[in-house]
Amino acid sequence: MGRWEPNARGRLEQAALELYAERGFENTTVAEIAARAGLTERTFFRHCADKREILFAGAGRLTELVVGAVAAAPPSASPIDVMAAALEEVGTMFEDRYDFARQRHAVIEASAELRERELIKMASLAAALAAAFRRRGVPATAAALTAEAGVAVFRIAFERWVAGSGEPDLAHLLRESMAELKAVTSGRSGP
Structure with a gap:
């Protein structure tokens, strides 16, 4: 595969997942990831700060999506209904991403360092959600509780999704968990 070919980021993600699954996160180097993707280390570092971040590139997009959904919700909606609507948006983000999500989850579960990074990502998501709820006028404690509950619903539904066959889809499991x-x-x- 030539270096000029498109989708360098996607190629790096796929190469990293493959190598992490084969050798483990700790035993894989940036040079190996770049070589497997048909790219240079310099290109790798244009896309990611380090080999952990290749797995967490979607965190910013996820946060923007849910915070945007909270902001766009009708002013009369209750915080928990706003959170449910935001989670509906999350389900759409993961359409057609089951195989990637399942592989990524397995790699993260196999590494204490990556599990810690995933927890940091979830804490950052909860903080951003709480801030979005406060901007809607929700009192601080209620905003934090709603955000943390929403993140818990996401985590539980996501883990059920990747542990299964991909059916039902994540959106269905998010609705069910909420x-x-x-x-x-x-x-x-029960519901």
């Missing part, structure tokens, strides 16, 4: 949360908080035992 319904379960609403049922639990209303005193019912």
Whole structure:
């Protein structure tokens, strides 16, 4: 594959996933990732700060998507309904990404360093969501609780999705998990 070919970022992501699965995250170098992708190390570093970040490139896009959905929700909507609508948007982001998501999840689960980075990503997402809810006029404690609950719903639905066959899709599992949360908080035992 020539260096001039398009989609360098996608090629780097795929090469990294393959190598991490074959050798483990700790035993894979940036040089090996770049070579597998048919690129140079310099090109790798134009796209990522280090070999961890190749797996977390979508974090900014995910945050922008959910924060934008919170901001765009009708002013009369309750915080939990706004969070549910934001999670609906998340489901669309992962359409046709099941294989990548499953491989990425397996690589992260196999590395303590990557699990820590994933937790940091989720904490950053919760902080951004809480700030978005506060901008909507939601009191700080309610904003933080709603954001943390939304992140928990996302994590649980995502883990169910990648542990299965990809069916039902992530959007369905997000709706189902949110319904379960609403049922639990209303005193019912199920959706």
